[in-house]
Amino acid sequence: MRGSAFFQRAFRTYREHPTFFKLLIVSTVSGGGLLTFSDASPFQGLITESSQNEGKKKKVVVLGTGWAGTSFLKNLKSSSYDVQVVSPNNFFAFTPLLPSVTNGTVEARSIVEPIRNIVKKKPYNVEFKEAECYEIDPVNKKIYCRSNQSSTLDGIEEFTDDYDVLILAMGARVNTFNTPGVEEHAHFLKEVGDAQRLRKSIIDCYERASLPSVSEEEKKRVMHFVVVGGGPTGVEYAAELHDLAFDDMAKLYPSAKDYLKITLLEAGDHILNMFDKRITTFATEKFQRDGIDVKTGSMVVKVSDKDISTKERKTGEIVSVPYGVVLWSTGIATRPVVRDFMNHIGQAKRRVLATDEWLRVEGCEDVYALGDCATINQRKVMEDIAAIFRKADKTNTGALDLKDFKEVVGHICERYPQVELYLQKNKLKSFDALLKNAQGDDKKQIDIETFKKALSEVDSQMKSLPPTAQVAAQQGEYLAKCFNRKELCEKNPEGPLRFRASGRHQFHPFRYRHFGQFAPLGGEQTAAQLPGDWVSIGHSAQWLWYSVYASKLVSWRTRMLVISDWSRKFIFGRDSSKI
Template identity: 55%
Template sequence: LGGLVLVAVDGDLIPVQAFTSTDPGEGKKKLVVLGTGWGGMSFLKQIDTRQYDVKIISPRNYFVFTPLLPSVTNGTVEARSIAEPVRRMLSSVDFYESECVNIDAVNKKLLCRDASNVRVKGKEDFEVDYDYLIVAVGAMSNTFGTEGVKEYCHFLKELEDAEKIRESVVDCFETACLPHLSDEERKRMLSFVIVGGGPTGVEFAAELYDLVSEDLASLYPSVKDLVTVTVIQSGDHILNTFDHRISKFAEEKFQRDGVTVKTNCRVLKVNEKDVLVKEKATGQEVHVPFGMAVWSTGIGTRPVLTKFMKTIGQTDRRVLATDEWLRVKGCKDVWAVGDCATIEQRKVVDDIAYLFEKADIDKSGTLEIEEFQRTMEKARERYPQLEVYLQRQKFRHVVDMVKISPGDAKEKAMHLNVDEFKKSLAQVDKQLKLFPATAQVAAQQGAYLAACFNALPKKDYKPEGPERIRGEGRHRFRQFQYRHMGQFAPLGSEQCGAELPGDWVSIGRSTQWLWYSVYASKQVSWRTRALVLFDWTKRLFFGRDSSR
């Protein structure tokens, strides 16, 4: 599956004991969660409802196990098998199936809308108050303003998208078999174009290839040789966020299978029957005809957040900026997790003068090595990039870096002035990394935040909490820290690539079995686990269902 990343959530997202609230809720703070995806559900799974009056708002009343979405596109797994009703997962909280359309952080009010098919006329909109708000609304597919994408391409983001793709693929085959079409029309019908060579696009291409070669080829013998699958990628390589061995393996496999990979190509426009592609190297523009096209190039902002960001001074951003405790910057009592947010970490270089002053305990104007060392120890919690840096560079190197010859070391190495101090830390902020938009990150953030909230009443928490290292007092919680558990790239034909912790790369059939077991174990309930296992088994014996 497209860039399948192992999801680091422990155990099931199943109701936990703590969720069954017993007291009447008086005096409890109103906590509202927007979204029932990875971030929202992982938070809700762990939040203690005895302490908070929890409400959930989301336009869909189910959670989707997104890593298996590409498998739904070819019928390897049924859509219903990867959806779990929210009300089943969380028995005693208020859930409103509606979309939040406005966040008013000043008055702490949300405007919500029943956007479903069934609603009471004139009563679509309602307001909900909150004391604390958790935004976990995820992101949307991004067209980057490319003309024709919305009209003519499929996305692969929601459960309905995957079902529509499945239907379209079979539809293309049936249409191509109609007697009155020309060969050229048949060929176009059976041309499948995927825009975007990231994990999702690649996994979808692989799933599609499997469907065609393993199932449809024998059912549609007259047209099977006309099928083409094309992946259009703007960068040099597909799967470019993966280890180069996996990326190379994927490219070679696609080549053997006859899946065309067009790298360094940009889609300028999508027409009804073809995409207009510009080859970056030559500047040449070519039309690639399609029967079905899938657009999978990245994520963009939901309108409700674009509007919200304007009101809190976060303009021209793609995602909400939060601090390291996941608090949304520019407003109070709002937190954000998952794809809709990014953590803006504090830079060491911005605080150099302050750090120096704090470190220089004897006010000598220079830092002795012990002072330096002690400061680094204290600061690594506040600046996680320092942690990575200090693991790689030992203090000895810091001394080397400020160009002190070993002979002087006794005298000079022990006395860094502020410029030398700055120089020694100049590279630290390069270790800052944005977390990827994955279920793995969203789930860890949700769990982290729930743990903070559960501990909050006991900890006399100050929401505008001061930052310890800046001398304004001690922050109550450790900042969010991400643990990367690795990622998978399923490549079809029972082949899979995986990057596991410790720079360990594995590719092949056995990795595919690892993938099966990891994704079976990560299912959110025994019900979906059973359904998914059943679907896999069913496919093994009977192939995929090709009815539309």
């Protein structure tokens, strides 16, 4: 997980809330001035709805305390809910810094914040339960949970809980693509514990390569570190590992240094394939200079305890190479509990849990899903094309002028964001231009067939959102704000027109705003891809990375700790103790 929703604040001119603060603090930290942005919430003071509800408060159960769940909890401001949080971790972890934790650049404690701290001063009632939900019963509105305290406390505690509203924010598991041996032998990098284990394994390899009785061949094996997956996490980890090895470990383990090899395996054609080509090229060349072996078109087919086997796309050949540590960072898959839930609610055939554009789980009442555990199933224009036409055709004539569409264009564009993407892609100035193109010059009126023709290509622009921290955080914030304004919007719906029914949708649908993505490349260099195809590579992007990450940390505590960790690294280097 990567990226940041920070730009969201820094650049947006949000329709409802045009004002926001940007607070620039230049804190000169030993080792270099560090730019820290902080932003006061643009929504503060706007929550004025009546919160002294009569009667029983609605019980909202939040499953998960990752980006989505925590963002929801942070932004929920209405006191008309009783909130229950169930998560196997009693903290939120700032996952984009996990590669740094692995290499000892940042302390694990610095990137976590106890959930109890986060919700301490919220106006709603809240209770946290450290447990894992293993079953959801949407019919009886119940969840089944299991505590995950250590076995020394004897006996797993099980309990059920009911909900009025359920929010699924449990994230995803690592996708092993059923590759044999991955679960058993590879490391992952999704949780704080993963990072700590990975760190110990790397140090173990260094120590083993320094033992006198170990053969040359074995030293070569244990010092071969393989990263599978050329996405931002894999690339960042490979880069951080390289820096750790050359900046710090080389001095302490002079004999092990000569055996070191870092390999990055990517099944596709390029590393960082979701980034601009300039970044891909820069990263590939930098890694080449650094001696990191980047192998593209190389798919892992098996991991044994000592060897990793790949199939080379070009030759079809299967190659087996000895390794010391494998990091598996290829993508995500649905968690078993979510999979079961999907079977219950008629989503058995889907790959990922689907929600509508308001993050409501399809086929199920009062359940929302956000973050990596779900995708938004964007409604197609073509499915509703007749209804849309009818809505515009108030007088039921069956043929419309351009101006007849004026009233609904805004609603169409909001309800079906693919329309706007299509206009952008085809460099059309407005919806009118789209209709005119289909209409031809001779006709004045548009009938349903012309309308269909005009919009027939639009749905091709539908894209599912990437499983990033940025998306999850925005979804959490969006949902919390809907919850905050529920009563208000029940009376005065603010969403687009309902095309297949009467009235308006209660809320605006969720709309993701992409504010850029980072790929740290080591050596204090980072690649940043910002909106509008703006690309920045190098040291300046690294400082931007520092600033953005510092500003997005969940609390002032973690912010200070991470900044002081970075300063420590600048001054003292990274630690090599096996803890």
